[in-house]
Amino acid sequence: MARTDARYREAYNTLLDYCGRLQVGGAVPSESELADVAGVSRTVVRRCLARLEETGIISWNGRHKRLLKRPANDDRLELLGDRTAAEDLEQRFLEWVLRFDVPADTPLSVAELSRMFSVPQHELKEFLAGLSRFGLVARRPRGGWMLRGFTKEFAVELSDFRKVLELNAVRIATDAPVGHPIWTTLSELRHAHLDLKSRIKTDFHEFSKLDERFHEAINSVVSNRFIAEFQKVISLIFHYHFLWDKADEQERNAAAIEEHLAIIDALEARDPDGAAKAAEKHLRTSKTTLLSSLRYHELG
Amino acid sequence: MARTDARYREAYNTLLDYCGRLQVGGAVPSESELADVAGVSRTVVRRCLARLEETGIISWNGRHKRLLKRPANDDRLELLGDRTAAEDLEQRFLEWVLRFDVPADTPLSVAELSRMFSVPQHELKEFLAGLSRFGLVARRPRGGWMLRGFTKEFAVELSDFRKVLELNAVRIATDAPVGHPIWTTLSELRHAHLDLKSRIKTDFHEFSKLDERFHEAINSVVSNRFIAEFQKVISLIFHYHFLWDKADEQERNAAAIEEHLAIIDALEARDPDGAAKAAEKHLRTSKTTLLSSLRYHELG
DNA sequence: TCAAATGTTTTTAATAATATCAATCATCGA
DNA sequence: TCGATGATTGATATTATTAAAAACATTTGA
Numbered sequence: 001m002a003r004t005d006a007r008y009r010e011a012y013n014t015l016l017d018y019c020g021r022l023q024v025g026g027a028v029p030s031e032s033e034l035a036d037v038a039g040v041s042r043t044v045v046r047r048c049l050a051r052l053e054e055t056g057i058i059s060w061n062g063r064h065k066r067l068l069k070r071p072a073n074d075d076r077l078e079l080l081g082d083r084t085a086a087e088d089l090e091q092r093f094l095e096w097v098l099r100f101d102v103p104a105d106t107p108l109s110v111a112e113l114s115r116m117f118s119v120p121q122h123e124l125k126e127f128l129a130g131l132s133r134f135g136l137v138a139r140r141p142r143g144g145w146m147l148r149g150f151t152k153e154f155a156v157e158l159s160d161f162r163k164v165l166e167l168n169a170v171r172i173a174t175d176a177p178v179g180h181p182i183w184t185t186l187s188e189l190r191h192a193h194l195d196l197k198s199r200i201k202t203d204f205h206e207f208s209k210l211d212e213r214f215h216e217a218i219n220s221v222v223s224n225r226f227i228a229e230f231q232k233v234i235s236l237i238f239h240y241h242f243l244w245d246k247a248d249e250q251e252r253n254a255a256a257i258e259e260h261l262a263i264i265d266a267l268e269a270r271d272p273d274g275a276a277k278a279a280e281k282h283l284r285t286s287k288t289t290l291l292s293s294l295r296y297h298e299l300g
Numbered sequence: 301m302a303r304t305d306a307r308y309r310e311a312y313n314t315l316l317d318y319c320g321r322l323q324v325g326g327a328v329p330s331e332s333e334l335a336d337v338a339g340v341s342r343t344v345v346r347r348c349l350a351r352l353e354e355t356g357i358i359s360w361n362g363r364h365k366r367l368l369k370r371p372a373n374d375d376r377l378e379l380l381g382d383r384t385a386a387e388d389l390e391q392r393f394l395e396w397v398l399r400f401d402v403p404a405d406t407p408l409s410v411a412e413l414s415r416m417f418s419v420p421q422h423e424l425k426e427f428l429a430g431l432s433r434f435g436l437v438a439r440r441p442r443g444g445w446m447l448r449g450f451t452k453e454f455a456v457e458l459s460d461f462r463k464v465l466e467l468n469a470v471r472i473a474t475d476a477p478v479g480h481p482i483w484t485t486l487s488e489l490r491h492a493h494l495d496l497k498s499r500i501k502t503d504f505h506e507f508s509k510l511d512e513r514f515h516e517a518i519n520s521v522v523s524n525r526f527i528a529e530f531q532k533v534i535s536l537i538f539h540y541h542f543l544w545d546k547a548d549e550q551e552r553n554a555a556a557i558e559e560h561l562a563i564i565d566a567l568e569a570r571d572p573d574g575a576a577k578a579a580e581k582h583l584r585t586s587k588t589t590l591l592s593s594l595r596y597h598e599l600g
Numbered sequence: 601t602c603a604a605a606t607g608t609t610t611t612t613a614a615t616a617a618t619a620t621c622a623a624t625c626a627t628c629g630a
Numbered sequence: 631t632c633g634a635t636g637a638t639t640g641a642t643a644t645t646a647t648t649a650a651a652a653a654c655a656t657t658t659g660a
Contacts, residue, residue, distance in 0.1 A: 003642075003643040003644050003645085004643085004644080030633080030634055030635085031634070031635070032633085032634075032635095042635090046635095046636095062634090062635070062636095063633095063634055063635060120643085120644070120645090121644095122643080122644075142650090142651085143650090143651095
């Protein structure tokens, strides 16, 4: 067997419904028309017609098609679900790498990953090929893949790259016109930060989510497909690493809130230099935290 | 058939050569040793041994292997060549897109491309999956791929992204220590620029190559896998677009030489602000040229 | 006896093969 | 004559098959 006939099955049920709305004994429209109704090609329609004839729901003879009886409910074809597995492969893959702390230079077996994530092998290969563009995985000389992994070098390069992108975003944000949605978002974020600050003693773990929202907002002012693509990966990696490092979490998060607020202050004051300085300070802290979380893991 | 047995064929010939250097009547080394010699697994070695025995070149009985006769030249297996096709697929693909000016939103047929570049389909799919990370191609709803292409938006976003990366590189370059290779390279580039400037009237078309060298040198100070990956694509695209736009080529190139020299001056003077300004000016010019070359093509 | 060599089995990655779907072209009939 | 159908071609997604590698088990001979 090759590909699934899910498309045919869905079309068949659609046509069944459609026939249900026709007069018994009346004519069934042309193949092209039915193709439009079901949103598939004529080839699929003809397969459906063949089955409809076989089941005795219609008669079919050249271009003479008649509805013989009203289709019953159990004439419908069952559609095999399970169409969400490949959805968030990226998320699940990175989650696996980070959660289980898969070491650098681990050989990745397409077959094994395919089972683990219940995704067909060829989809995994395409996915890995995509990741290789980010330097996260690489091809091995004689076939197969390997995880280049979260080494110290990787973390440094990632942080530096993030800094380049985000300082650029901050610079652009200060130039955003008054009506730009960023200002509303920033104002909301300020309140969210002040709110969390007031109850940081107990709810400090909520910061991780807030951090993600904050950086996403900053970067949203840059409409650039290249940057956007990277941002997804970057934020995911930073997110997970912060969850890792449990040492001094409350203090770190409290400090980060202040740093965020400083950035918001400078942005709202339309102070490019001040915003850049504040952002730089915050990104330096982030980098340190990322590196220390790696060290922590190496020792553990 | 499934995968090719090219590996086996090559190994067989290697072992044939190896046997040629042994004494006739003498013992043939162990399977593992032969595996090392040919650089393949024992499985392949055993297939080779089986054939060697069949051909009567060796006798094989458990661990007793003897060379019966010196292998002749026509004992060798023919290896189906064509093993360099997939080498620079990226280069060839982009060259095709740019040279033939393939319009945006063109549907890409994997089968057709596979024939065109003589690369197996699955390799092309992996390649396209990689490119999709750069937003150059995208999946179509019902299977297949399409070229998102070199629209105006693409050019703008690419230029902006390049600017972000390259200004960062310039900033880092001014901080490079005295012994850093960049200073030698820059000095060489200065001479090359002055040289070309003196004969710009006739040799202006040489500039494209020099431009590539210059930007590569600037970016070489940044050792970052993410940036490096992008740089390849960016430089290729700019390179081809400059080749396109024939209007005022000599003047444009003469002006660009001055801009490059200004950047080199500022860098050698260790003047970060001056270098950033000069670079920004040059990148603005590049962006304009890229956009005008697109307009030119739209009209043509 | 025990390490090295061989025999056997399992697993993986590369690639051919194929079912499904889409599109085109030729033909037919009202 | 034009719209509908029939036949053909060519594409992609997915399975099946095979070469190669790796893992495991057994044997042999110094």
